[in-house]
Amino acid sequence: MKKDQTLKCGYLGPKGTFSEIAAMKYFSENVSLIPLQSISDVFEMVQSKEVDFGVVPIENSVEGSVNITMDLLFEKSDIQVVGECVVPIKHYLLSYESLELAEIKKLFSHQQAIGQCGKFIKNRLNNPEVIFTASTANACEMIKNVPKSAAIGSENIVNIYNLKVLAKDIQDSKSNSTRFFVIANSDSFTKFEDPEQNYKTSIICSPKHNKPGVLYNMLKTFKEKNINLTRIESRPTKKQLGEYSFYIDFEGYIEDKDVITALDKLEKMSSFFKILGCYPKWKERE
Ligand SMILES: O=C(O)C(=O)C[C@]1(C(=O)O)C=C[C@@H](O)C=C1
Numbered sequence: 001m002k003k004d005q006t007l008k009c010g011y012l013g014p015k016g017t018f019s020e021i022a023a024m025k026y027f028s029e030n031v032s033l034i035p036l037q038s039i040s041d042v043f044e045m046v047q048s049k050e051v052d053f054g055v056v057p058i059e060n061s062v063e064g065s066v067n068i069t070m071d072l073l074f075e076k077s078d079i080q081v082v083g084e085c086v087v088p089i090k091h092y093l094l095s096y097e098s099l100e101l102a103e104i105k106k107l108f109s110h111q112q113a114i115g116q117c118g119k120f121i122k123n124r125l126n127n128p129e130v131i132f133t134a135s136t137a138n139a140c141e142m143i144k145n146v147p148k149s150a151a152i153g154s155e156n157i158v159n160i161y162n163l164k165v166l167a168k169d170i171q172d173s174k175s176n177s178t179r180f181f182v183i184a185n186s187d188s189f190t191k192f193e194d195p196e197q198n199y200k201t202s203i204i205c206s207p208k209h210n211k212p213g214v215l216y217n218m219l220k221t222f223k224e225k226n227i228n229l230t231r232i233e234s235r236p237t238k239k240q241l242g243e244y245s246f247y248i249d250f251e252g253y254i255e256d257k258d259v260i261t262a263l264d265k266l267e268k269m270s271s272f273f274k275i276l277g278c279y280p281k282w283k284e285r286e
Contacts, residue, residue: 007031009182010042010051016137016157018089022180023055026085038134043072046079046183053082054183059231060089061177063115065247069181070235073276074204074245081202081277082192083182086284090176091117093167094140094158095150101166102126108139109152112178117152120170182279191254192280199253200230202276205266206237206245214269215246221265222250225258237272245272254278 009027012019013035023033034051036042042054057066073079091113095104107114107121107128113136114121121130128150133139139151140161150166158165181202192199207214222229231249252259254275267273 007053008034008051009053009055010034010036010045011055012036012039012042012057012135014135014137014141016140016154016160017135018087018154018178019055019057019135019180020137021154021156022057022085022087022178025087026055026083026180026182027053039066039068040072043076043079043183046185047076049185049188052184052188055085055180056183057112057178058084058181059179059233060112060116061175062171062173063112065233065235066112067235070233070247073181073247074235074274078186079183079276080186081181081279082184083279084200084282085180085182086177086282087180088175088177089116089171090155090169091152091171092155092158092165093120093150093170094143094153094161094163095166096144096161096163097148098164099148099150099166103148104128104150104166105148106131106143106146107150107152108133108142108146110134110136110139113139113152116171116173116176119172120167124167124170179282183277191278194280198251198281199278200249200281201252201254201259201278202247202249203263203266204245204247204272204274204276205270206243206272208269208271210243218246218266218269221262222248225262227252227258227262251281 009031011023045051046054108131136153143149228251233247234244237243
């Protein structure tokens with residue numbers, strides 16, 4: 001890791017996205033933030049070491065997993081998860097024009113944001129055409145020359161683009177929040193070893209055989225060692241219908257004796273096995 005230089009962190013841009021909010025929250029002021037065009041670009045820039053870190057959304061409390069991030073974590077080598085950050089997500093309805101809600105003909109935003117505001121869109125708007133964009137901030141750029149259009153985005157973006165706020169807090173759930181992973185190149189990242197910290201570990205595994213009790217046996221290894229799972233998700237392996245990879249997060253440090261035993265057992269039961277990383281559990285800072 002570079003010592004006397006400012007570290008760089010890539011995120012899904014342009015400026016004003018929730019990913020930027022997550023990166024600012026995680027790193028405070030210690031890194032230079034680099035806006036990128038897609039989540040896939042964030043992975044590539046971390047892989048090629050053009051940036052030291054990347055911040056990518058992994059799951060939302062309403063919409064669930066961010067599939068593109070899940071798939072890239074599976075596919076990309078040399079990527080390690082080194083941190084997590086949870087951001088409360090409050091959505092704003094924004095426009096360059098002062099419009100009544102019923103006047104909006106076109107609504108632009110990221111697919112996750114549209115999903116998180118489904119009830120508001122159905123109940124309060126007049127059936128606008130919905131256009132998915134690469135990010136919420138990208139939606140705000142795109143509506144610039146489109147009459148009777150609005151975008152869904154963060155409060156942070158209002159001043160960046162000089163937008164009008166048509167409605168605040170339009171997300172379906174008051175406690176809407178998104179969890180982000182902080183990724184780094186596995187080559188350059190040195191591991192944390194602070195005995196005072198609470199750690200989490202994230203892995204991916206695909207069972208060797210499709211037979212009764214396979215998942216039960218995999219999960220039993222965690223129970224036997226009293227390891228607390230915090231998330232389990234599946235994604236298709238993309239090889240054959242009905243075959244899945246499991247994404248498991250649990251509380252524990254990668255070099256803990258019980259964690260090593262459980263992961264050894266699990267690896268033996270798997271046709272694919274990958275440790276994504278071990279990182280300090282997110283704590284809200286005062
Ligand atoms: O578009 C953005 O602002 C993003 O940072 C992406 C993203 C996502 O992909 O989940 C991040 C947080 C919110 O859940 C909505 C969108």
